[in-house]
Amino acid sequence: MMTSALLVSLTLAQSAPASDAVLEYSAPMAEEGAPDPASFEFTAFTAGQTVYMGVDEANLRASAAADGSVVRTLMLGTPVKVLKAGARAKVGDYVNTWYQVSAVDAKGAAPVTGWVFGNTLTPFRFEADLDGDGELEVATVVMSNEFKARVRVLEPNVKPPRRVSSVDVAVASTVYGGGQGGPVTVKLVPAKEAGVTLLRLDSAPERCGDFVTSYVSYTGANGKPGVLGRAKLALELGGLMDPPNESTFKVSFQAAAKRALVVRTNVEEEEEGKPQTVTEREVYQWKDGVFAQAKNVAKP
Numbered sequence: 081m082m083t084s085a086l087l088v089s090l091t092l093a094q095s096a097p098a099s100d101a102v103l104e105y106s107a108p109m110a111e112e113g114a115p116d117p118a119s120f121e122f123t124a125f126t127a128g129q130t131v132y133m134g135v136d137e138a139n140l141r142a143s144a145a146a147d148g149s150v151v152r153t154l155m156l157g158t159p160v161k162v163l164k165a166g167a168r169a170k171v172g173d174y175v176n177t178w179y180q181v182s183a184v185d186a187k188g189a190a191p192v193t194g195w196v197f198g199n200t201l202t203p204f205r206f207e208a209d210l211d212g213d214g215e216l217e218v219a220t221v222v223m224s225n226e227f228k229a230r231v232r233v234l235e236p237n238v239k240p241p242r243r244v245s246s247v248d249v250a251v252a253s254t255v256y257g258g259g260q261g262g263p264v265t266v267k268l269v270p271a272k273e274a275g276v277t278l279l280r281l282d283s284a285p286e287r288c289g290d291f292v293t294s295y296v297s298y299t300g301a302n303g304k305p306g307v308l309g310r311a312k313l314a315l316e317l318g319g320l321m322d323p324p325n326e327s328t329f330k331v332s333f334q335a336a337a338k339r340a341l342v343v344r345t346n347v348e349e350e351e352e353g354k355p356q357t358v359t360e361r362e363v364y365q366w367k368d369g370v371f372a373q374a375k376n377v378a379k380p
Contacts, residue, residue, distance in 0.1 A: 101203040101204065101265065101266075102263050102265055103202060103203060103204060103221060103222070103223060103263070103264050103265075103266075104121060104122060104123050104254075104261070104262060104263040104264070105123070105199070105223035106120070106121050106122070106227065106254050106255075106259055106260065106261035106262050106263075107119055107120045107121070107175075107227070107259065107260055107261060108255055108258060109255075109260060117170045120175040120176075121254070122175070122176055122177075122198065122199075122223075123198075124165070124177065125162045125165070125179060125198070125201060125203075126162060126165075127162055127163060127165070128162065129161070129162045130160070130161050130162075131159075131160060131201045131202060131203055132157055132158065132159055132202055132203070132205040132220055133154045133155070133157060133158045133160065133183075133196070133202075133220070134156065134200055134201060134202035134204075134220040134221065134222035134230075135156060135200045135222065136155055136156035136232070136234060136240065136241075136243065136244045137153050137155065137240055137241065138154045138155075138156075138158075138196060139196075140152040140154055140181070140192065140195070140196060142195070144166040144169075144195045145195075146171050146172075151193075151194040152183065152192050152194065155234070155236075155240075156218060156220055156232055156244060157218035157219075157220055157234060158183055159183075159184065159205070160181040160182065160183045160196070161183075161191075162179055162180075162181055163180040163181060165177050165178070165179055165180075166178035166179065166180065166195065171197050171199075172225070174197065174225055176197055176199045177198045178196070178197055178198070179195065179196055179198060180193065180195050181194065181196055181201075199222065199225075201222075202220050202222050204220055204266045205218065205219070206219045206220075206266075207219075208268060208270075209277065210233060210277050210297075210298040211277075211300035211309045212271070212276075212277075212300070212303050213303045213305040213307075214303075214305055215236075215237065215305045215306070217235055217236070217309075218233070218234045219232065219233045219234075220232050221264065221266050221281065223251075223261065223264075226248070227260040227261030227262075228248040228250060228251055228261075229248065229249050229250075229264045229281055229283070229294075230246055230247075230248050231246060231247050231248075231249065231279060231281070231296045231311055232245070232246040233246070233298045233309070235306070235308050235309070237305070237306045238308050242308060245308060245309060245310050245311040246311055247311040247312055247313055249281055249294040249313055250283070250292050250294065250318075251263075251283045251292070252289065252291045253285065253289065253290065254285045255289075262285050263284075263285060264282065264283045266279060266280065266282075267279075267280050269295070269333075271335070272335060273333055274335060274338075274340070275334070275335040275336065275338035275339075276297060276338060276366060277298075278295045278296060278297055278314060279296040280293065280294070280295055281293070281294045281296065289320070289321065290318060290320055291318070291319050291320070291321065292316065292317065292318045293316070293329075294313060294315070294317075295313075295314045295315040295316075295340075295371070296312065296313060296314060297312050297369045297370070298312070298369075299312065299368070310369065312370055313370075314370050314371050315364060315370070315371040317329050317331065324349040324355055325347065325348055325349060326345075326346070327344065327346045328345050329342055329344045330342070330345075337365075338365070339363060339364065339365055339366065339371075339374070340364040340371045341361070341363055341364075342361070342362040342363075342364065343360070343361050343362075344360045344361075344362065345357065345359050346358045346360075
């Protein structure tokens with residue numbers, strides 16, 4: 081098992097994802113059965129790029145095949161360097177590309193080379209004290225076979241296989257009303273901003289249609305270190321850009337009170353062709369890892 085100290089040493093400056101990093105996995109809706117594998121779209125990684133293992137106990141294989149011999153198992157969050165892309169393939173319910181990668185051995189020895197399937201890789205890796213227990217957890221985001229964004233949080237000082245908690249969140253489709261899956265960007269929201277540390281996932285296709293912002297929390301056992309907590313969907317907000325109809329929102333936090341303030345703006349076209357704008361204000365209070373909509377909350 082990789083120690084937390086070694087895990088930190090592997091992270092270095094690569095822990096924070098690039099500001100323009102995007103992860104996508106999508107396919108059109110099929111009238112019958114599963115969509116054609118050729119119709120899938122997904123993020124492609126390039127030679128020389130450093131990405132991360134988005135699953136725990138991932139198999140690094142000697143060949144680009146699901147039954148290839150296992151060279152090494154890699155823990156969630158392990159950085160790997162892409163050497164080259166292999167063939168597009170369907171493995172289980174996933175369609176993606178095989179990649180030859182170089183990974184740092186858990187014992188700090190020379191890098192080891194092997195093949196991993198693209199659905200196990202991610203540009204998103206975060207290291208932070210997510211549950212306030214004084215220890216650093218590792219969080220990654222990959223796409224599930226149900227076209228959702230899957231957030232995984234690992235407790236480095238807990239032994240496998242029960243050291244990871246995960247939660248799936250919705251992703252806005254790139255094909256308005258006719259597709260599944262889409263792009264997602266992720267950033268860390270620090271406790272000083274929100275009162276608790278959160279992961280914010282934004283899914284907003286370039287073309288008109290639905291978009292969604294989700295906040296994911298990770299809460300432990302009353303701050304007790306070395307105990308696996310639980311990842312939760314803390315808050316989910318949806319919007320629409322379908323001119324002339326629009327539904328947008330702006331989120332701000334009251335860190336001391338652990339509240340989320342949401343201002344929604346809805347623009348609808350009236351029969352006379354003139355737009356009507358309605359603004360609403362919502363307050364959400366933090367409790368047990370979730371922001372629940374509050375009633376009769378005094379204004380700050």
